[in-house]
Amino acid sequence: MNTNALAFLGLTGIVGALAGLLMFATLRIFSAARQRQQSGRAGGADSDTLSVALEDAIVRLRAQERATAARAEASERLSGEIISSLTSGLLVVGLDGHVRIMNPSARRLLDLPDASPAGNYHDVIGEPALSQTIDECLSNGRAILRRTIHLPEGKRAASRFGVTVSPLFDGAGQLHGAVCLFTDLTAVQQLEEQLRLKQSLATVGELTAGIAHEFRNGLATIHGYGRLIDPAALPPNFRPYIEGIRAEAVSLGEIVTNFLNFAKPAQLALSDVDLRMLCDRVAEDVRTEARALGGDVTVQGEFGPIQGDEVLLRQTFSNLLRNAIEACSGASITPQVTVDSTVDTKRGTCTVTIDDNGPGVPEQARDRIFQPFFTSKKHGTGLGLALVQKIVVSHNGRVSVGTSPAGGARLQVVLPTI
Ligand SMILES: Nc1ncnc2c1ncn2[C@@H]1O[C@H](COP(=O)(O)OP(=O)(O)O)[C@@H](O)[C@H]1O
Ligand SMILES: [Mg+2]
Structure with missing residues (x-):
């Protein structure tokens, strides 16, 4: 073999080896591509599952969020309804004295307008006895249970409140306000x-x-x-x-x-009484006397349906009207006497007010005029008003004395309606 043949043989060997190498490389590339393809398909399936799960979780979270919001709204609505339906007055104040909550009953009991401005409770409440009770709880952090406070007469319908004040503590036990509940004890x-x-x-x-x-x-x-x-x-x-x-x-x-x-x-013979007619008749009886002195007796207003003893009630109003005329004539004043009635359907009462323009009942005598034998008249028995009180009380009513707009006496009879 010559050198050319040897060179050819060597060249052929090298080409063969190169072709084998190429084939091997191609096969590796194909298998790698296949592997990549296979692993790519598996990865896609994983990420699909993941995104579905994620979406699911998000949907569930949103539903939960909506349910929580609805629950929070319902519970807020419920507490709002409870607060506004409470028949007791409710006041929640902060340590800074700011009124945070005041329910409609509190406004009604304190005679405040519906949209009274919020502010410091001392200014908003306008009732020192009540503010002082809250002050006390805020200053020592101790609850005040069922305390009775007396309100000044004539300012509002209620004359007594039953008050409970509880301190408000936060999670760390720090005092940050007070809750005050109060009820009208006047009827009691x-x-x-x-x-x-x-x-x-x-x-x-x-x-x-x-x-x-x-x-x-x-x-x-x-x-x-x-x-x-x-x-x-x-x-x-x-x-x-x-x-x-x-x-x-x-x-x-x-x-x-x-x-x-x-x-x-008192033995009452009860029947339905037409109070308007009864007062008209009594007024008619004493009108002659009043007119003889140049004056008059007028009956006006709304009279409620009453159950009572007609004879005793007539005696009551007759005593009151006679006293009014006697007081005027005793002071040489022309008697102008009015009988005015109003009905309070909520309280179930009828209030009959007898006003005169006489000298009035002095402050110091007001406690005593209903006592038997108290009289300022020369020939008085002092039993008229004692009997009036007895009759009214046996009808489960009450009678009180005050001052009429004309500066005379105002006698007021409150009777329960049917
Ligand atoms: N309308 C009135 N104005 C002023 N004083 C009155 C009036 N009604 C009653 N009084 C006072 O109350 C007292 C007691 O009244 P009453 O019990 O009826 O007895 P009497 O009429 O016999 O004096 C009267 O004496 C009078 O001093
Ligand atoms: Mg009398």
Whole structure:
């Protein structure tokens, strides 16, 4: 073999080796591509699953978020409804004194307008006794339970509040405000007063009726002997004495009879009473007297349906109107007397107000005019208003005295309606 043949053989070997290498490389490239293709398909499936799961989770989260928001809204609505439906007044104040919550009942009880501006509770409430109770809780962080506070008379319908103030603490136990709940105790107080009056009237009746009877018997005897003595048979200078004894026995007899009428237990003959007609009739009875003095008696307003004892109620209004006219005539004033009635359907009451333009009842006598035998009149019995009070109380009502717009007396009778 020559060198050319050897060179050719060597060249062929090199080409063969190169071709083998190329083939191997191509095969590797194909297999790598296939592998890549296969692994690419698997990766796609994974990411698809992942995104589906993610979307699912997002949808679920959104639904949960909506449900939570709806629950929060419902619970906010419920607490709003509870706060506004509470019959008690509710006040929530911060440590800075700012009113955070004030429900409609609180506004009603405090006579505040619906859209009263929020601010410091001292200014907003306008009731020092209530503000002081909240001050106390905020200053020492201690709860105040069912305290009764008295409100100044005449300012608003309520005269007593029952108050509970609880301190508000945050999660760290720091005081940051107070919750004040208050209710109107006026009706409870009036019921207590009614009961107390009924009991004391019953006691007075029981204690005194026996003595009064004994008195009346003794007086009847004195009166009888007095009538047996013939003044004509006496020396002239003794005659005035026997007349005095007779007159005094008669007048004492009347007092005792009146007192026994007052002291005896009230037995009501109940029926439906047309209060308007009743007041009209009573006014008619005393109008002649008022007109004789140049004055008048007027009846006006709305009268509610009442169940009561017609005879006793007539006696009540007659006593009140007569007192009004007597007060005016006693002070030489032309009597202008008005009977004005209003009905409170919410409270179920009818309030009859008798106003006159007389001298009025002095402040210091107001507690006493309903007591038996209190009179400022020369020939008064002092039993008229005591009887009025007894009759009104036995009808589960109440009577009070004040000042009329004309500066005279205002007597007010409140009776429950049916
Ligand atoms: N309308 C009135 N104006 C002023 N004072 C009154 C009026 N009504 C009652 N009073 C006072 O109350 C007192 C008690 O009244 P009352 O019990 O009816 O007894 P009396 O009429 O016999 O004095 C009266 O004496 C009077 O001082
Ligand atoms: Mg009288």
